[in-house]
Amino acid sequence: MNRRRSGCPINLTLETFGDRWSLIVLRDIMFGGRPRGFRSLLAENIEGIASNILADRLKRLTGNGLLTRGDDPGHKQKIIYGLTEKAIDLVPLLAVMGSWGLRHTLPSTTLAIRAQVLEDGGPQLWSAFMEELRHIHLGAAAPEISALAKMQSAYAAAIA
């Protein structure tokens, strides 16, 4: 039972996912384009997260209402992690973090593309992306614009 350090909303947000890995895990699920299993999250994470850290964060994030744990109908043992509305509501935060990183750090050109698309698209694209995530993770209707597709094509264009 960890009592809260203070009732400041910024502090409470920080207490929820203000460590070096939680947002990385959320980012991977968010931009991964589908709900994800443990192995795929572990293998495809570019920062090389350790399996015990990943297990711990998935547990915490699920406990804090940011992730859902679902069964895979085709595999009794497999667990599928999906985003909740609370996590989807982090899209603006991730977008703003990406923008700051673009301006004040030296990101690799290919990995910067996603952040650049979100910055250029602005709040309107963020909303479309959130709709898309509700479609993917919560079963809502598919939106007209696919932010993920925009990022994909921007990435493909940059490589060519």
Place this chain on the structure above:
Amino acid sequence: MNRRRSGCPINLTLETFGDRWSLIVLRDIMFGGRPRGFRSLLAENIEGIASNILADRLKRLTGNGLLTRGDDPGHKQKIIYGLTEKAIDLVPLLAVMGSWGLRHTLPSTTLAIRAQVLEDGGPQLWSAFMEELRHIHLGAAAPEISALAKMQSAYAAAIA
């Protein structure tokens, strides 16, 4: 020499201040209304930061170009920490974090006011706040609108 985990802008941002205390320290200097000294930051921090942690974070943030260390002309020993442009550029991030905290955590009513004012004011008020911070910390001209004054009066109104 810690080499970076990846070139993703979100990750790089996280590596810069993605721990439980860095943003708390920045928040205190940002909303404190003036450049701040060590003792004042230590004594007025509501989360009860420890002095060694504060010293470490001030060192790191200064090293990362987010804070400036200035002398106090009236006290040879005193050091005044101020924000750099890089840190002032975090206003949107803090605002968005505050908004998320308002919606998804249970902040105390008085401490939520600041976040609420920033949310209601939107990007336009954020810009005014950033101008104000440039005035306070970088010696730029004073802006017409004072976001800090808005927060103050909203706070006063809420108490009455």
Place this chain on the structure above:
DNA sequence: GGAAACCACCTCTAAATTGCAACCAGTCTG
């Protein structure tokens, strides 16, 4: 039907970080 691959973690260990309380030397104030 047996082997190999895949599944979500768990265990162990060492290293790093955190939190706490006490302490310090120089500086200004009454």
Place this chain on the structure above:
DNA sequence: CAGACTGGTTGCAATTTAGAGGTGGTTTCC
């Protein structure tokens, strides 16, 4: 010149992290 104030530092215990390897069960392939 005593006491309060300055920005820290030191030592220590507890927690967290990182890395390597292992576990028990499931599904797939031949």
